[in-house]
Amino acid sequence: MTGGVIVSSIKKVIVVGSGIAALSFAKTISENCQVIMMTKKQFSSSNSMLAQGGIAAAFSAHDSVDQHVQDTLAAGCDHNDDKTVQEIVGFGKHLVQQLVAEGCPFDRNEAGMPQLGKEGAHTSNRILHAGGDQTGKTLVQFLKSQLGSHIHLCEYHHVIDLLVHEGKCVGVVWKDEKGHVHTMTADAVVLSTGGCGSLYETNTNDPSVTGDGLMMAHRAGAQLVDLEFVQFHPTLLTIAGKAVGLVSEAVRGEGAYLEDETGRRIMKGIHPQVDLAPRDVVARAIFHEQQLGHHLYLNIHDIPHFSVRFPAIDAMCQRAGVHMASGRLPVSPGMHFLMGGIKVNEHGETTVQSLFAIGEAACTGLHGANRLASNSLLEGLVLGRKAARRIEQLPKLQKTIPSLSIKEVWSVPTISEAQIRKKMTAYAAIVRDEKGLQTLLDELEQVSFQQINVKDITNEQIELSNQWALAICLVKSALLRTESRGGHYRMDYPKRNDALWRGKQIVHEKGHIHIMKNERIGAEWNVYS
Numbered sequence: 300m301t302g303g304v305i306v307s308s309i310k311k312v313i314v315v316g317s318g319i320a321a322l323s324f325a326k327t328i329s330e331n332c333q334v335i336m337m338t339k340k341q342f343s344s345s346n347s348m349l350a351q352g353g354i355a356a357a358f359s360a361h362d363s364v365d366q367h368v369q370d371t372l373a374a375g376c377d378h379n380d381d382k383t384v385q386e387i388v389g390f391g392k393h394l395v396q397q398l399v400a401e402g403c404p405f406d407r408n409e410a411g412m413p414q415l416g417k418e419g420a421h422t423s424n425r426i427l428h429a430g431g432d433q434t435g436k437t438l439v440q441f442l443k444s445q446l447g448s449h450i451h452l453c454e455y456h457h458v459i460d461l462l463v464h465e466g467k468c469v470g471v472v473w474k475d476e477k478g479h480v481h482t483m484t485a486d487a488v489v490l491s492t493g494g495c496g497s498l499y500e501t502n503t504n505d506p507s508v509t510g511d512g513l514m515m516a517h518r519a520g521a522q523l524v525d526l527e528f529v530q531f532h533p534t535l536l537t538i539a540g541k542a543v544g545l546v547s548e549a550v551r552g553e554g555a556y557l558e559d560e561t562g563r564r565i566m567k568g569i570h571p572q573v574d575l576a577p578r579d580v581v582a583r584a585i586f587h588e589q590q591l592g593h594h595l596y597l598n599i600h601d602i603p604h605f606s607v608r609f610p611a612i613d614a615m616c617q618r619a620g621v622h623m624a625s626g627r628l629p630v631s632p633g634m635h636f637l638m639g640g641i642k643v644n645e646h647g648e649t650t651v652q653s654l655f656a657i658g659e660a661a662c663t664g665l666h667g668a669n670r671l672a673s674n675s676l677l678e679g680l681v682l683g684r685k686a687a688r689r690i691e692q693l694p695k696l697q698k699t700i701p702s703l704s705i706k707e708v709w710s711v712p713t714i715s716e717a718q719i720r721k722k723m724t725a726y727a728a729i730v731r732d733e734k735g736l737q738t739l740l741d742e743l744e745q746v747s748f749q750q751i752n753v754k755d756i757t758n759e760q761i762e763l764s765n766q767w768a769l770a771i772c773l774v775k776s777a778l779l780r781t782e783s784r785g786g787h788y789r790m791d792y793p794k795r796n797d798a799l800w801r802g803k804q805i806v807h808e809k810g811h812i813h814i815m816k817n818e819r820i821g822a823e824w825n826v827y828s
């Protein structure tokens with residue numbers, strides 16, 4: 300039990316995570332709020348820091364917000380929320396313009412204007428980069444430099460659960476570096492904890508991204524949606540069967556192409572956008588070729604000054620011993636991004652009062668079934684800002700919160716992280732079918748548990764519990780969706796089935812799964828089954 304709390308007059312907000320969305324929130328929120336930004340590792344341990352590819356915004360004279368919206372919808376396979384797409388793409392452009400005006404060091408052309416690159420499924424050059432292939436890191440550092448003294452960064456503060464009182468989120472439970480358990484109350488909690496790359500053997504995510512935010516929200520009673528839509532990035536540098544790191548899609552945007560060991564271009568004839576087809580299409584094509592025994596390479600011969608344009612990728616290749624003069628980088632796909640997440644409205648509000656989610660942890664409906672490249676930093680910027688504005692309008696906690704009970708005993712599954720990853724990679728990755736998914740679900744559900752007191756549980760055991768529970772939710776969603784759409788490809792249902800599935804989302808509530816029609820009329824969702 301945690302003791303009663305006398306509420307101070309200052310509005311207090313806890314942000315969990317330290318990526319772009321969290322920083323956009325922190326940059327925006329008024330000085331009348333005290334923000335405690337907790338991150339379980341170092342400040343720099345986030346997916347945003349690793350983002351090579353940039354931030355999409357319709358800056359070119361030949362481009363428009365409307366065209367960016369159309370590309371987002373086409374890549375998302377008609378599973379996006381149209382209104383959200385309009386809002387984020389339009390407002391996002393404004394926020395990027397603001398960053399340019401504030402001096403964010405985006406790469407510029409000879410005329411001093413932001414240089415615009417291309418990535419998969421974009422019909423125009425509209426990707427801003429910084430530091431060549433270090434956009435995320437540059438943006439994180441720039442936003443951090445803009446934070447006021449009302450933002451308190453707390454590294455190695457591992458938030459393990461949420462405090463809920465009368466259906467409202469009133470704070471967090473966290474562990475310090477020594478493993479001691481603490482609670483902290485707040486007027487609002489914002490989850491910016493990323494997705495769940497760690498569920499797969501090969502992924503591009505920071506190792507700290509273990510689905511914690513999603514499962515904390517789930518335990519608190521918030522709805523999760525669209526978990527079956529998992530994006531695999533087509534090109535991870537792969538040496539002796541092991542992925543070493545991401546090779547940005549911007550490399551294909553500059554003219555690189557995929558070929559097999561004989562030099563055959565594998566994307567020819569597969570999609571009109573060839574090597575710049577949507578990511579799900581390219582990842583499946585590579586997977587198919589690998590199943591046939593081929594080895595895949597990114598041919599970078601046509602890119603002049605590769606090491607200048609892509610310094611971090613070049614350095615990674617050198618470290619990995621790639622013979623750069625060959626002009627071929629060995630690649631294979633890896634888990635990159637979760638389109639689904641904690642269901643939120645346009646302000647980042649979850650279905651639990653005073654609990655917000657932003658960034659990859661949230662599902663706004665922007666990405667649909669397959670995210671358009673470089674739309675995620677944009678979404679983080681917009682949603683961070685909108686959540687901050689919303690929280691400023693919330694009333695302060697007025698009364699003393701009574702004693703709150705915390706989850707004292709945790710059930711930790713007797714399965715290793717490596718075993719979960721192996722099974723997820725085998726049965727719930729780029730292609731799936733009922734037999735494999737059902738086998739996986741049975742194996743996950745048949746594990747036994749150790750009961751461990753919260754005082755004794757390790758960070759790794761908490762992450763493992765979250766990963767196991769999230770894997771089950773993801774697999775159940777993948778089993779239910781009997782069609783193929785975007786990042787969810789079912790070999791036994793290889794076609795899109797609009798008659799049955801268009802606009803429907805699979806929604807997880809504590810103890811229930813619903814298939815809902817996403818009509819998004821105000822906050823109303825119609826439950827169909």
Ligand code: SIN
Nearest residue numbers: 351352547548672673
């Ligand atoms: C990339 O650089 O290819 C990744 C960009 C993104 O995921 O949006």
